Amino acid sequence: MFGTMKRGVNAYHNVNIETGIASASPHKLIVMLYDGALVALLSAKTNIAAGNIAAKGSAISKAISIIDNGLRASLDKNAGGEIAANLDALYDYMSRRLLHANLKNDVTIIDEVHGLLNDLRGAWVEIGDKVQQPPVAAPTAMPKAPTLASA
Numbered sequence: 209m210f211g212t213m214k215r216g217v218n219a220y221h222n223v224n225i226e227t228g229i230a231s232a233s234p235h236k237l238i239v240m241l242y243d244g245a246l247v248a249l250l251s252a253k254t255n256i257a258a259g260n261i262a263a264k265g266s267a268i269s270k271a272i273s274i275i276d277n278g279l280r281a282s283l284d285k286n287a288g289g290e291i292a293a294n295l296d297a298l299y300d301y302m303s304r305r306l307l308h309a310n311l312k313n314d315v316t317i318i319d320e321v322h323g324l325l326n327d328l329r330g331a332w333v334e335i336g337d338k339v340q341q342p343p344v345a346a347p348t349a350m351p352k353a354p355t356l357a358s359a
Contacts, residue, residue, distance in 0.1 A: 235336030238282065242329035245274040249306075249322045256313050268310040271321075272303050298324065 248271035255264035280299040283292045302321045309317035 233336070235332065238279070238332050239329060239336065241274055241278040241282075242325055242332065245271045245279070245325050246322060246329065248274065249318050249325070252309075253315055253318055256315055256318075261313075264313070265310055268306050268318075272306050275299050275303050275306075275325075295328075298328075 248267045252264050252267035252271065255261075255267060276299065280296060280303075283296055283299075285292045285296065288295070302324060305317050305321050308314065309321070
């Protein structure tokens with residue numbers, strides 16, 4: 209009985225994620241990638257503490273995949289110029305650090321990468337908020353209504 213309920217909840221969760229992806233703006237998609245990597249890193253830390261090495265490795269692999277195949281792959285190095293090049297180098301650094309964390313079960317490295325991703329996510333959210341807000345029109349002076357002259 210419990211297995212069926214859990215499958216139903218997981219199916220609902222998957223549909224919810226797919227619907228969110230289909231309707232998300234490009235900025236929202238990037239935020240979702242950051243969120244996925246951050247959750248994977250928290251899972252890795254939890255699994256290190258629990259001694260579950262296989263699940264830890266899977267969680268770190270998922271974070272690396274999101275960084276490399278999601279965030280890094282989405283960079284437009286031609287249009288992004290120096291910023292895209294710097295992000296590419298930072299994503300490469302994070303992936304290499306996570307490989308090291310996986311080998312050494314090093315929570316401090318996971319925390320380091322988590323902090324970097326969280327900072328980037330916050331900046332991306334701010335950018336998205338500015339892009340999604342419609343520009344505010346400057347107020348214009350309303351012409352005065354004509355007045356009736358006394359006779």
